[in-house]
């Protein structure tokens with residue numbers, strides 16, 4: 014390891030891009046690392062820039078905001094003020110005695126090892142920084158339902174990403190189901206791409222972002238956005254079915270149909286089942302943050318209005334860990350505009366803490382914008398909660414953990430017969446969340462089931478054991494071995510285990 | 515220029531810039547591996563590199579995420595059995611002892 018950067022930013026989505034540009038402009042030397050091959054994160058996911066066509070931009074919001082940030086990134090990188098490393102994932106972060114952070118990175122795919130490498134450089138594996146801004150974003154929140162592991166069932170964000178990033182509609186006849194406003198752009202995006210969208214299946218009662226006046230007033234543009242989606246749904250003749258859930262995904266080897274039913278306010282079925290023939294099911298229950306990196310460093314967490322575990326930060330995006338700042342979805346799911354504002358604010362805070370004070374008026378304005386956007390996000394979360402009784406939808410054979418193929422029956426048995434009360438014990442005995450994805454997909458569900466079986470509301474103690482991972486991503490053993498050579502294997506293991514706990 | 519990839523003896527076309535998963539799906543192929551325990555078919559799920567459902571062997575390198583790998587001309591997809599050389603549920607320590615091309619998960 015050679016150079017210690019002033020600040021490392023992990024993630025080049027809305028939050029990380031804004032943070033990296035802002036920090037570099039404030040005079041800091043910046044390292045920016047991102048899994049994806051090009052910047053933009055989830056919100057500005059776009060077709061490979063080299064092969065892009067003008068029509069790829071259709072359906073993209075705030076695109077000029079992105080292109081401005083990208084231009085600044087290119088310029089600052091050319092000036093050597095940002096070192097941008099795309100196609101790489103951070104899998105472990107540790108801290109030395111002087112407080113500097115060490116980041117271990119690995120190529121995201123077998124073909125991305127050369128991305129961002131200057132000619133003659135070896136592929137970087139170990140990088141260092143005095144301060145850290147984590148902007149790792151999040152992913153679709155999922156609830157298991159019978160048949161949800163059939164090919165043809167995608168996350169709503171996944172269907173969107175395939176369309177925006179790869180121009181590929183994932184099927185021909187679709188339902189988009191779950192809860193939240195994000196179902197609407199997914200449905201209309203698919204329809205625009207020629208997919209017949211049979212219905213949007215919304216578990217909650219209302220499309221009303223306007224129902225919660227505090228939130229709607231906090232984000233005036235959003236009411237207009239809702240109306241635009243409503244108009245687009247009408248134009249494409251997509252039925253919007255509220256208080257309805259998918260009871261089962263049917264098919265032999267791939268999706269052929271879904272069974273849907275009306276539900277009450279808690280998500281308990283009230284009406285008869287109805288079958289809809291489809292070859293694509295896009296499921297989304299909002300988003301949940303990626304927390305493995307902040308948890309690895311021991312950052313304090315809190316539970317957000319939507320029930321997700323988030324990193325607790327102050328009004329400058331500082332976490333409870335000295336030198337560690339967090340921005341974007343990881344501090345609470347609230348959309349791209351909020352992520353950009355938080356990214357900027359975090360960079361100004363790092364700069365100030367490292368002796369480059371920012372214009373106080375600017376910081377004040379950003380803080381006010383963040384507070385407003387948070388109020389709006391909270392109103393949205395209250396409008397589109399997870400149905401309280403969702404575990405009632407599960408059958409004995411429904412897979413909760415897709416990776417380890419753990420059915421609901423195994424979790425019930427671990428609870429009833431083996432006395433697993435909490436999520437951690439449930440995970441140890443029945444092994445959900447122990448496979449490739451390390452509980453990213455089933456973590457929330459497992460925490461929810463632990464609470465449900467125990468007759469309590471899901472809390473931080475249920476969520477945290479499922480969100481903690483000793484490695485942020487699976488890594489080739491060669492890289493682990495290299496780590497073991499520097500430390501001793503025992504230390505390396507201890508490090509992973511302790512930090513990951 | 516269209517890329518041509520092969521998957522189990524079938525030629526799959528890809529537009530430059532598409533991922534391996536997108537090319538397979540555009541060709542009507544929705545699953546490309548089976549699970550270790552139940553032999554269940556799996557393909558794309560999260561689409562963004564998080565779920566690892568979409569694992570595939572690319573030019574002989576196992577366990578690549580089809581949603582992240584960019585399609586390239588002449589690519590051979592899916593020869594070895596993905597995940598076959600990894601202990602299911604292996605933790606840091608177990609995986610640390612197996613060596614070779616393995617992958618450690620926590």
Ligand SMILES: Cc1cc2nc3c(=O)[nH]c(=O)nc-3n(C[C@H](O)[C@H](O)[C@H](O)COP(=O)(O)OP(=O)(O)OC[C@H]3O[C@@H](n4cnc5c(N)ncnc54)[C@H](O)[C@@H]3O)c2cc1C
Pocket residue numbers: 023024025026027028029046047048049053054055056057101102103104148149150151152153169170171173174198300303306340341342343347348349352485486560561562
């Ligand atoms: C699949 C998906 C699709 C979405 N589509 C839309 C949409 O169309 N419209 C909309 O309004 N909202 C969408 N969202 C919501 C969207 O995530 C937020 O609005 C916004 O992108 C949040 O910005 P962010 O910067 O916090 O995170 P993100 O945009 O998620 O960016 C985080 C970045 O960090 C990188 N990263 C994560 N972990 C690591 C690591 N260990 N090492 C290196 N890099 C890492 C990721 O690859 C990603 O590029 C989508 C979300 C998902 C999950």
Ligand code: FES
Pocket residue numbers: 557558559560561562563564565566567568569579580581582
């Ligand atoms: S589809 Fe989830 S990792 Fe590729």
